Amino acid sequence: MLLEFRVNGKDVKVDVDSAKRLIDVLRDDLKLTGTKEGCGEGECGACTVIIDGAAVNSCLVLGHQVSGKEIFTIESLEKDEELDxxxxxxxxxxxxxxxxxxxxxxxxxxxxxxxxxxxxxxxxxxxxxxxxxxxxxxxxxxxxxxxxxxx
Ligand code: FES
Ligand code: FES
Structure with missing residues (x-):
């Protein structure tokens, strides 16, 4: 499926399997590897990203569930080589x-x-x-x- 959403202030389109988890879309397809996988079961919070303003475990979300949403990952914090x-x-x-x-x-x-x-x-x-x-x-x-x- 063609997935369209906004990540770190940019509109992105990725062609992904509808069963692919958001953490894998971010890390594998968008090369945003700052988001880490710890438990893969929603227990540790290592994979937390911000979706429409809320902190969410990206290992528990499927890519298609973020269609049209706004996501921020750890890579969004540094701007113009200045840390947040x-x-x-x-x-x-x-x-x-x-x-x-x-x-x-x-x-x-x-x-x-x-x-x-x-x-x-x-x-x-x-x-x-x-x-x-x-x-x-x-x-x-x-x-x-x-x-x-x-x-
Ligand atoms: S990897 Fe542990 S909550 Fe997602
Ligand atoms: S899990 Fe990172 S310091 Fe303990």
Whole structure:
């Protein structure tokens, strides 16, 4: 099927199998490999992208379900070689952990800040509850999101 949607501010058309998952369309067809696959079962949040303003696990969505929608991936955060304030804040606060969980953490945080530019600690924790890291921790990430919001 011919799938048409908007990704990172550009209209795209891709010819894909209707059963192909969005994460595979992004990574294989559009070469947007910043979105990572962890569990592939909707449990870890590594594959989070923003669809029409909401943080969504792209491993649970089929490509055809995003027809006509607006998607942002981790690649959208850097503009003109300038990192987004969230990315800068993650670096400043030591919140960049591994390459698997960080893109998803950033996109869930971005979706939160798009709706709420002054979230409470509780609201940040709720926004990140679908993003798992079993090896490090969440304190620095919560601090980074809070500090990006204050900028
Ligand atoms: S890879 Fe999608 S939630 Fe884990
Ligand atoms: S899963 Fe990335 S640091 Fe734990």
């Amino acid at each position: 304030r969230l990315q800068k804040s993650f670096i400043e606060n030591g919140a960049v952990q591994c390459g698997y969980c960080t893109p998803g953490m950033l996109m869930s945080s971005k979706a939160l800040l798009m709706k709420n530019d002054d979230p409470s600690e509780e609201e940040i924790k709720i926004a990140l509850e679908g993003n798992l890291c079993r090896c490090t921790g969440y304190n620095k990430i919560v601090k980074a999101v809070k500090s990006a919001a204050h900028k």
